[in-house]
Amino acid sequence: MQIRETFFESVHLLDVPRYPDERGWFSESQHQQQYADLLGLDAPVFLQSNVSHSHINVLRGMHAQLTRPQGKLIQVLSGEIYDVFVDLRADQATFGLWHGIRLSAQNSQQLWIPAGFAHGFLTLAQDTTVLYHCSDYYVPNDQITLLWNDPDINIQWPNSHTSPVLSPKDQAGMTLKEYIKCAS
Numbered sequence: 001m002q003i004r005e006t007f008f009e010s011v012h013l014l015d016v017p018r019y020p021d022e023r024g025w026f027s028e029s030q031h032q033q034q035y036a037d038l039l040g041l042d043a044p045v046f047l048q049s050n051v052s053h054s055h056i057n058v059l060r061g062m063h064a065q066l067t068r069p070q071g072k073l074i075q076v077l078s079g080e081i082y083d084v085f086v087d088l089r090a091d092q093a094t095f096g097l098w099h100g101i102r103l104s105a106q107n108s109q110q111l112w113i114p115a116g117f118a119h120g121f122l123t124l125a126q127d128t129t130v131l132y133h134c135s136d137y138y139v140p141n142d143q144i145t146l147l148w149n150d151p152d153i154n155i156q157w158p159n160s161h162t163s164p165v166l167s168p169k170d171q172a173g174m175t176l177k178e179y180i181k182c183a184s
């Protein structure tokens with residue numbers, strides 16, 4: 001497996017091998033020991049796995065958990081997304097900065113986002129299915145939503161001329177300034 005650096009030192013893009021043959025292809029979606037070695041993590045790394053399916057132009061996020069932050073290993077099974085992560089690690093010089101990466105079902109790339117980031121994505125294709133493994137459980141009362149279009153974060157979403165479809169929770173997300181107050 002090949003590991004690529006991204007804008008943030010601890011966020012990695014992984015090229016997961018695919019094994020094609022006359023039937024189609026095979027690929028491993030999660031191998032505890034390999035990921036622990038590759039990413040320098042302690043096992044157990046993943047406690048919960050999720051799948052979401054979305055129509056085109058759906059924006060989910062930006063989500064984080066305050067006291068039980070989740071690391072996420074993200075992979076697109078069908079369609080395409082623009083995946084975005086915002087650094088919420090208060091002790092980092094990159095606090096409040098964001099980065100985005102396109103992920104698609106065309107390859108078996110996976111994106112590893114460690115705990116401490118808010119995460120979200122915009123779907124760029126109809127019938128987009130995303131699989132992600134999380135390093136901790138979902139704790140609804142612990143979750144916060146950062147506003148996807150907070151001018152202080154200034155995420156440059158693709159197709160910005162059209163309004164994305166958001167859940168009511170995500171429409172009512174907090175700004176980075178509000179987050180700083182609520183987290184301190």
Ligand SMILES: Cc1cn([C@H]2C[C@H](O)[C@@H](COP(=O)(O)OP(=O)(O)O[C@H]3O[C@@H](C)C(=O)[C@@H](O)[C@H]3O)O2)c(=O)[nH]c1=O
Pocket residue numbers: 050052060061062063072119120121138167169
């Ligand atoms: C995230 C999650 C949701 N749910 C339920 C709650 C709700 O009824 C329904 C939909 O939840 P949400 O609207 O929060 O789903 P969604 O907006 O897809 O939330 C996800 O967004 C992406 C960007 C992430 O990074 C994930 O960690 C997760 O927060 O599913 C669970 O049962 N378990 C879970 O782990």
